[in-house]
Amino acid sequence: MQAGLFSRFVSNNIFSMKADFIRIFRESLLAEALLKCTLSRPTSTAASELKNIFIRPVMLKKGLHLAFNHRYQTRDEVKNYLPEEGIQQPGAVPGKRFLECRPLCCGS
Numbered sequence: 074m075q076a077g078l079f080s081r082f083v084s085n086n087i088f089s090m091k092a093d094f095i096r097i098f099r100e101s102l103l104a105e106a107l108l109k110c111t112l113s114r115p116t117s118t119a120a121s122e123l124k125n126i127f128i129r130p131v132m133l134k135k136g137l138h139l140a141f142n143h144r145y146q147t148r149d150e151v152k153n154y155l156p157e158e159g160i161q162q163p164g165a166v167p168g169k170r171f172l173e174c175r176p177l178c179c180g181s
Contacts, residue, residue: 094174095160102130102139102156106178112171119170122146126171128159 101107109129127142131153139159143150154162 098160101178108177110176112174114172116170116172
């Protein structure tokens, strides 16, 4: 269901694309349809050794969080954010630091 919405991200208007991505990401997260999201193809603005970021919802003692697994050439760093904080992270939205976004949703 939601996966089809993600395929619409072929746009010349980067601001519209980012707003649509955040809205759809939020909707799929609230509907518990998001399994994971992979950001890849880093741009020159990303850290030099950063290969990609895996984002997935995790249930912690304090409730639902987004786990950001930053994959570097020689190490991984995992940071947990509340959903609204995670969506606002600079690397979470494709376009500035990453050129490709591949969400995996239930039913996709």
